[in-house]
Each structure stands twice: as C-alpha cells, then as structure tokens.
Amino acid sequence: MIESLAVTAASESWAVSAQTLATELSLPYLGVVSAVAVDDYPQLLEVGETLKLCTTGRKAPGPVWVDFVGGAASHRRKFGGGKGQQIAKAIGIRSGSYPRVVDATAGLGRDAFVLASLGCEVLMLERNPVVRALLDDGLRRLREAAEADPELAPIAARLSLDESRLPAAEWLRQQPPESIPVVYLDPMFPQREKSAKVKKEMVAFHRLVGADEDADGLLDPAYAACYYRTVVKRPRLAPFLAGRKPSLSLEGKSGRFDIYTRHGMSRHGPSRNESPANQ
Structure with missing residues (x-):
C-alpha cells in the first residue's frame, strides 16, 4: 500500500502487536530494529508504548505521535x-x-x-x-x-x-x-x-x-x-x-x-x- 513505509517493534514484547498492525495496513514488518539502522525505507511506524512515525537515517528528525495527555x-x-x-x-x-x-x-x-x-x-x-x-x-x-x-x-x-x-x-x-x-x-x-x-x-x-x-x-x-x-x-x-x-x-x-x-x-x-x- 505505502512502499515508503514499514513497521517495526520497539522491543520483542511488542513484536506480535507490530506484526498485527503491519498486516492491517498491508505494510512490511522489519522486526525489532532502530530507525537509525534502516536504509531501505524513508519512514517507519514503530510499535511500542506509543505508536510513533519515525524518519530513518542518522540525521533524521524526531518521531511524530499523537499526544493528548502531555x-x-x-x-x-x-x-x-x-x-x-x-x-x-x-x-x-x-x-x-x-x-x-x-x-x-x-x-x-x-x-x-x-x-x-x-x-x-x-x-x-x-x-x-x-x-x-x-x-x-x-x-x-x-x-x-x-x-x-x-x-x-x-x-x-x-x-x-x-x-x-x-x-x-x-x-x-x-x-x-x-x-x-x-x-x-x-x-x-x-x-x-x-x-x-x-x-x-x-x-x-x-x-x-x-x-x-x-x-x-x-x-x-x-x-x-x-x-x-x-x-x-x-x-x-x-x-x-x-x-x-x-x-x-x-x-x-x-x-x-x-x-x-x-x-x-x-x-x-x-x-x-x-x-x-x-x-
């Protein structure tokens, strides 16, 4: 669906949730990996305590997420x-x-x-x-x-x-x-x-x-x-x-x-x- 985007998990404990989201969005799942280490996709959805949209690469800006609390x-x-x-x-x-x-x-x-x-x-x-x-x-x-x-x-x-x-x-x-x-x-x-x-x-x-x-x-x-x-x-x-x-x-x-x-x-x-x- 979105070739420039993939899903990762913040840790092994979030792997199942990340795989489920990747399936729902028809996106590839890359496993537990840091956005800094990814070159094949310009952006990632990182599944963890907070779902974050991350730009990949060493000089990438910070992630984006929805925060209604703080x-x-x-x-x-x-x-x-x-x-x-x-x-x-x-x-x-x-x-x-x-x-x-x-x-x-x-x-x-x-x-x-x-x-x-x-x-x-x-x-x-x-x-x-x-x-x-x-x-x-x-x-x-x-x-x-x-x-x-x-x-x-x-x-x-x-x-x-x-x-x-x-x-x-x-x-x-x-x-x-x-x-x-x-x-x-x-x-x-x-x-x-x-x-x-x-x-x-x-x-x-x-x-x-x-x-x-x-x-x-x-x-x-x-x-x-x-x-x-x-x-x-x-x-x-x-x-x-x-x-x-x-x-x-x-x-x-x-x-x-x-x-x-x-x-x-x-x-x-x-x-x-x-x-x-x-x-």
Missing part, C-alpha cells in the same frame, strides 16, 4: 486561553453553548482535542490509514490516563474517531441534510519545507500525508450536512476553499478561520446530545 496538548488545555481562542470563537463556543463538531480532516487531532477540552463533543474523520492508527493509539493512551485523572475523563468521553473509514466527502454525503451542528475542515495545505515555522518532524508528516489536492470537494458536502456552520482553517494568505467567499473570517498572525454560516446559533445552543435538525 506536552503541547496539556499546556494548551491549561494555558491556551479557553473560550477566548480564535478556534473557539469560530466554532461558536460560548457559555452554555458547546456545539457538536465533526472534524472531517482530523490529522493529528490537535484541534479536535482543543475543542473537546473546551466542552464540545467531537467526532474525528481521517482517511489516511497510518494517521488513523496514530490517532487510535493517542485515544487509547488518553482513555488510560483518564482513568486516573478526573480532569481528562470528561474530555476523553467527548472525543472519538469514526470507525467507518470512509473518505470525509463520502461520509458527509451520507449524513442527513443539516444534521451536524458544526463541520470543521483543516485540509493539508502545501508546506514550504524550508520555512523555519515548519518543524522538521512535521515536514516528514507532510511528506507522508501530502497536500489534500481534492480539498475543494469537501466544502459542498460539509455545508450540506451542517446546521449552524462549516468552519475552514486556512493559512492567512491562502485562497478560499473552492474559491467560495465565507460569511466571515477570523484572521490571526499566520492563519485564519473562514466561517460559512447556514443558521444563526441560538442564544444557549443545543445540548451536546441534541440534533438541531430535530429541534
């Missing part, structure tokens, strides 16, 4: 600005209003986790099978951590990964019209790999995933399925998705949120389990 996710959850963040404003989060969100281009799940930490139920869609595996592993570790951390427990309960494995456009077309409060889109935009703003490990991730060349095709099914709005995250100077001007945009230093409004949000908004279409 690191940047923890810092943003505690000190990120809460409902004052641009993404919260774009989605429509305010006191008493926490709309359900479908993140149709979840990637590493960072924005989805922020929205779940702010109070929204978030369903993540991700078509790339390798990225799905990283997300699934991140969710597993989040749920394990939530068993001992009462602050993480409600967030873990609000964050989920769609199991249908359908491409986002197809999944959205199958939803009843106006049945999803908010659809969130953050399609991969071509990155300038020499830019200082792009971390080396994320360059490797972008190489794996590639740009979403069919991203324009997401806007129509997303807008048809949403009830309140479709929100599109873009680089600040990027063209509008599908060339369509949004109802409004919230612009930051390096990015912006384009908002395509269908219905205005009620003052208090629906409950997390209520479908606006059935109000």
Whole structure:
C-alpha cells in the first residue's frame, strides 16, 4: 500500500502487536530494529508504548505521535486561553453553548482535542490509514490516563474517531441534510519545507500525508450536512476553499478561520446530545 513505509517493534514484547498492525495496513514488518539502522525505507511506524512515525537515517528528525495527555496538548488545555481562542470563537463556543463538531480532516487531532477540552463533543474523520492508527493509539493512551485523572475523563468521553473509514466527502454525503451542528475542515495545505515555522518532524508528516489536492470537494458536502456552520482553517494568505467567499473570517498572525454560516446559533445552543435538525 505505502512502499515508503514499514513497521517495526520497539522491543520483542511488542513484536506480535507490530506484526498485527503491519498486516492491517498491508505494510512490511522489519522486526525489532532502530530507525537509525534502516536504509531501505524513508519512514517507519514503530510499535511500542506509543505508536510513533519515525524518519530513518542518522540525521533524521524526531518521531511524530499523537499526544493528548502531555506536552503541547496539556499546556494548551491549561494555558491556551479557553473560550477566548480564535478556534473557539469560530466554532461558536460560548457559555452554555458547546456545539457538536465533526472534524472531517482530523490529522493529528490537535484541534479536535482543543475543542473537546473546551466542552464540545467531537467526532474525528481521517482517511489516511497510518494517521488513523496514530490517532487510535493517542485515544487509547488518553482513555488510560483518564482513568486516573478526573480532569481528562470528561474530555476523553467527548472525543472519538469514526470507525467507518470512509473518505470525509463520502461520509458527509451520507449524513442527513443539516444534521451536524458544526463541520470543521483543516485540509493539508502545501508546506514550504524550508520555512523555519515548519518543524522538521512535521515536514516528514507532510511528506507522508501530502497536500489534500481534492480539498475543494469537501466544502459542498460539509455545508450540506451542517446546521449552524462549516468552519475552514486556512493559512492567512491562502485562497478560499473552492474559491467560495465565507460569511466571515477570523484572521490571526499566520492563519485564519473562514466561517460559512447556514443558521444563526441560538442564544444557549443545543445540548451536546441534541440534533438541531430535530429541534
């Protein structure tokens, strides 16, 4: 399936799990081997306590994995600005209003986790099978951590990964019209790999995933399925998705949120389990 990628195990105790994942993803399994020692494949999936996407070679950047518990996710959850963040404003989060969100281009799940930490139920869609595996592993570790951390427990309960494995456009077309409060889109935009703003490990991730060349095709099914709005995250100077001007945009230093409004949000908004279409 992906000739540039193989699976390894961090130790012999993870060998069976690694072989199983390799079979599921139709990837070769190389055994217990360090990424530094591999020359035949530019990237590896290393199965261990954490599932990691590793670039091979002696001068390779660090690995990429999904971390909903520590690191940047923890810092943003505690000190990120809460409902004052641009993404919260774009989605429509305010006191008493926490709309359900479908993140149709979840990637590493960072924005989805922020929205779940702010109070929204978030369903993540991700078509790339390798990225799905990283997300699934991140969710597993989040749920394990939530068993001992009462602050993480409600967030873990609000964050989920769609199991249908359908491409986002197809999944959205199958939803009843106006049945999803908010659809969130953050399609991969071509990155300038020499830019200082792009971390080396994320360059490797972008190489794996590639740009979403069919991203324009997401806007129509997303807008048809949403009830309140479709929100599109873009680089600040990027063209509008599908060339369509949004109802409004919230612009930051390096990015912006384009908002395509269908219905205005009620003052208090629906409950997390209520479908606006059935109000």
